[in-house]
Amino acid sequence: MCASNSVCISSRGRCDGITQCTNREDESNCPTRCNGNSFRCSNNNCISRSYLCNGYNNCRDGSDESTALCGGAAFQVRLVGGRSLNEGRVEVYYPPTRTWGTVCDDDWDLNDAIVVCRQLGLPRATQAISRARFGQGTGPILLDDVQCRGSELTLPRCSSGG
Numbered sequence: 001m002c003a004s005n006s007v008c009i010s011s012r013g014r015c016d017g018i019t020q021c022t023n024r025e026d027e028s029n030c031p032t033r034c035n036g037n038s039f040r041c042s043n044n045n046c047i048s049r050s051y052l053c054n055g056y057n058n059c060r061d062g063s064d065e066s067t068a069l070c071g072g073a074a075f076q077v078r079l080v081g082g083r084s085l086n087e088g089r090v091e092v093y094y095p096p097t098r099t100w101g102t103v104c105d106d107d108w109d110l111n112d113a114i115v116v117c118r119q120l121g122l123p124r125a126t127q128a129i130s131r132a133r134f135g136q137g138t139g140p141i142l143l144d145d146v147q148c149r150g151s152e153l154t155l156p157r158c159s160s161g162g
Helices: 110-120
Strands: 038-040 046-048 076-081 088-094 099-103 141-143
Touching: 076 110, 088 141
Parallel strands: 099 141
Antiparallel strands: 038 046, 076 088, 088 099
16 A cells, blocks of 8 residues: 555555655665676666676666666677588677677577577578587587577577576
8 A cells, every 4th residue: 555645556566666656655665685696677676687688678677778787789699610601609798798608509409590590680590500510619608598489589588597
């Protein structure tokens, strides 16, 4: 219940980043600590760090995609080590750390490759190569257990283990 305007709100409406009470009491005294694998949004919500700078506002306030955090760069994908522009090892760029890294290929399949090709503006993938055929990556593994349905526009929209 909002004391300022007598509006009833559910417990899920408290600290959700959306002001419903005229004096903002539903958004005050909210937890501001997130666990080590989480990022605290400006509205005090916690999201997984894997969602930072992925081109999608996972924080309702957009603070996970801010220029200050992401440096104006978006999550990027590239192919490395192939003989042509449409083949190679998939590498991703993580703006918060300004790091290029690799994608673990344990569960890599055609749906994942289709999404990467779509994101890069390439023709639809016809196969998904794994087992480091294009060489071992040199950077850290930035994505693991990627599971795309094949309809996503970009790799960050697929589920992953981080």
